[in-house]
Amino acid sequence: MTEWHFYEPANGHRLPHDPLNAIVAPRPIGWISTLSSEGVRNLAPYSFFNVLNYKPPLIGFSSMGWKDSVANAEATGEFVWNLATRPLAEAMNATSAAIEGDEFAAAGIEAAPCRIVAPPRVAASPVAFECVVTQIVRLETRNGRSLDQWLVIGEAVGIHIDTSLLDDGVYQTARARPISRGGGPEDYFETTPATLFRIRRPG
Numbered sequence: 001m002t003e004w005h006f007y008e009p010a011n012g013h014r015l016p017h018d019p020l021n022a023i024v025a026p027r028p029i030g031w032i033s034t035l036s037s038e039g040v041r042n043l044a045p046y047s048f049f050n051v052l053n054y055k056p057p058l059i060g061f062s063s064m065g066w067k068d069s070v071a072n073a074e075a076t077g078e079f080v081w082n083l084a085t086r087p088l089a090e091a092m093n094a095t096s097a098a099i100e101g102d103e104f105a106a107a108g109i110e111a112a113p114c115r116i117v118a119p120p121r122v123a124a125s126p127v128a129f130e131c132v133v134t135q136i137v138r139l140e141t142r143n144g145r146s147l148d149q150w151l152v153i154g155e156a157v158g159i160h161i162d163t164s165l166l167d168d169g170v171y172q173t174a175r176a177r178p179i180s181r182g183g184g185p186e187d188y189f190e191t192t193p194a195t196l197f198r199i200r201r202p203g
Contacts, residue, residue, distance in 0.1 A: 021047070022183020029084040029181055030061035031092055033104075033111075034072035035119045041111065042068045043095045043103040043122070045084065047181035057156040059129060062139070062149060070150045073133050078117040079154055083127035086177040086190045091124075116158040126165055126176050130158035 007013045009020075021027075030049025034042045046069070048062035059081055063070045073079045084092045094107040104111045104120070111120035114130045121128035131154030139149040165175050174193045182188055 017184065019183065021181075022187075025183045025187075026180030026189040029092065029179065030059070031082040031084045031095070031122065031125070032061055032069045032073075033080040033082060033119045033121060034069050034078070035076055036068070036072050037075040041102045041104045041120060042072055043082075043107065043109065044069050045092050045096050049081075052153065057129070057159075058134065058153055059131065059156060060151055060153040062151045065148050066150060070136065070152055072119075073152050073154070074136055076118065077133045078119055079131050079133065079152070080114060080117065080119045080121045081129040081131060081154075081156075082122040082125040083176060084179050085126065086179055088122070088124060089179055089188065091122075092179075114158065121160065126162035128160040129154075129156040130160075131156050 005015070007015075013019060027047045028049055030046035032044055032046060036042065044067065046061040046063060048064075050060065052058040052060050061069070061081075069079065091107055091109050095103055095109070099106045103109075110123040112123035114121055114128070117130040117132065121130070133152060133154050135151075135153040137151040137153070139147045139151060141147065161171065162176075165172050174191050174196060178191050180189045180191070
């Protein structure tokens with residue numbers, strides 16, 4: 001017989017570690033580059049991130065607190081998403097630290113110019129989305145209480161793809177070795193060809 005651990009989040013989970021991030025995992029990483037209104041480069045990872053719409057392509061990342069990425073996105077109306085891969089994992093992790101000034105330089109990450117938006121992309125990342133901000137939403141509880149949690153949504157207006165990831169024009173997801181965030185403070189997962197399985201949609 002199955003035993004269940006049930007809890008109401010408002011009353012605490014009664015476990016050694018909050019299971020929410022481990023359950024909804026692995027989560028794709030929003031490695032977001034922005035420019036301040038003064039032109040200072042910022043680069044930071046967000047694990048509350050995903051693609052939200054096909055046409056037009058919309059992506060969103062959610063920030064706990066009004067951090068530089070959100071402030072810069074609001075000020076300039078632009079940001080870039082960079083694909084975090086296994087070879088870039090340590091560099092990505094370095095950008096999660098609170099750093100004053102140019103975070104590309106501080107983390108030793110080479111930048112590359114974008115074609116449409118002003119913020120740079122990560123030169124070594126095999127995929128990047130140049131985005132124009134469409135919405136910044138302050139999240140609320142079911143009772144209408146405003147949270148210090150900010151959802152930034154952007155429309156991808158330019159997409160860079162390393163052509164080595166394409167076979168006859170079809171993007172090979174695992175070849176890029178994308179990484180995703182797990183539940184623990186140090187947990188990440190890599191997507192590999194060995195984890196692939198296929199199910200055909202009905203109809």
